[in-house]
Amino acid sequence: MSGWRLLLTRPAEECAALAATLADAGIHSTSLPLLAIEPLPETAEQRAMILELDRYCAVVVVSKPAARLALELLDRYWPQPPFGQCWFSVGAATGAILDDYGLDVSWPSSGDDSEALLALPRLSEALARPDPKALIVRGEGGRELIAETLRAQGVQVDTLELYRRVLPQYPPRALIDIVQAERLNGLVVSSGQGLQSLHELAGDAWPELVELRLFVPSPRVAEMARQLGARQIVDCRGAGTAALLAAVRNTPQPAS
Known part of the structure; x- marks a missing residue:
C-alpha cells in the first residue's frame, strides 16, 4: 500500500x-x-466554424470536454465528417474519444501537454501546405501556447470555445x-x-x-x-x- x-x-x-x-x-x-464544466451557448460564430470545418487542414482538440462537445456538433452539422481531415489531441484520453467516433486522430506517444503536441511530426505534415488553417477546439481561454506557436509559424488559427470551467460552491x-x-x-x-x-x-x-x-x-x-x-x-x-x-x-x- x-x-x-x-x-x-x-x-x-x-x-x-x-x-x-x-x-x-x-x-x-x-x-x-x-x-465544473459549463457548456457555452451556441453562437453564430461557432456555427459558422463548424459549417466550414472542411477548410481546416488540422483540428486540435485540447480536452475531453472539448472532444465530447465537438462530437455533438459533428452529429448535428456533419453526419459524415470531412474526408481526409487530420485531427489531433493533447492527450491519449481525449484522443480515444475522437478515435472511438471514427476520426483520423493523432496524439503524442509520450507526454500529453501542449509542447508534446507541437513537436508531433504529423501535425507539421498536416500544416505543410500553402495557406494552412487550423482549428483549436477548447474551453474558454484554454491553451494559448498552441495557438500562439502555430500563428508564429504562419498558420491561420481559429479557436472554437465550447465550454467554461467554473468553481463549484x-x-x-x-x-x-x-x-x-x-x-x-x-x-x-x-x-x-x-x-x-x-x-x-x-x-x-x-x-x-x-x-x-x-x-x-x-x-x-x-x-x-x-x-x-x-x-x-x-x-x-x-x-x-x-x-x-x-x-x-x-x-x-x-x-x-
Whole structure:
C-alpha cells in the first residue's frame, strides 16, 4: 500500500474514474472537484466554424470536454465528417474519444501537454501546405501556447470555445478541513485554472497547503505554482492518469 494520500480536483466524473484507478494501484485519494464544466451557448460564430470545418487542414482538440462537445456538433452539422481531415489531441484520453467516433486522430506517444503536441511530426505534415488553417477546439481561454506557436509559424488559427470551467460552491474551510481530516500529503491539479481554483478556495489556509507535494500537468502550470509560493512541485508532464501514476511512483513518499 502506498503512503501517498492525494486530493483529486478534476471535474466529478473524472475524479471518480481516477480515484478508482489509484485505488487499484494501492493509492489513497479523496475528491474535491474544483472545476465544473459549463457548456457555452451556441453562437453564430461557432456555427459558422463548424459549417466550414472542411477548410481546416488540422483540428486540435485540447480536452475531453472539448472532444465530447465537438462530437455533438459533428452529429448535428456533419453526419459524415470531412474526408481526409487530420485531427489531433493533447492527450491519449481525449484522443480515444475522437478515435472511438471514427476520426483520423493523432496524439503524442509520450507526454500529453501542449509542447508534446507541437513537436508531433504529423501535425507539421498536416500544416505543410500553402495557406494552412487550423482549428483549436477548447474551453474558454484554454491553451494559448498552441495557438500562439502555430500563428508564429504562419498558420491561420481559429479557436472554437465550447465550454467554461467554473468553481463549484463550497463552504470557506472545505478544502483545508478535508486535507486535515483525511491526513492528505499530496494535491493534484490538471490545469492552470484548476490551480487557480485551488488557490482561491484555500484562502487563508494557502500557506499551510504550499508545504504539501503538488502534482501539476506541465512546466507552465509548475511555474504558476512557483509564483504562488508552492514549495514541492512535481511536473507530471501530462494531465492523464498514466502520467500522474508514473509521477507518484517516481516521487519519494513523504515521511508518515
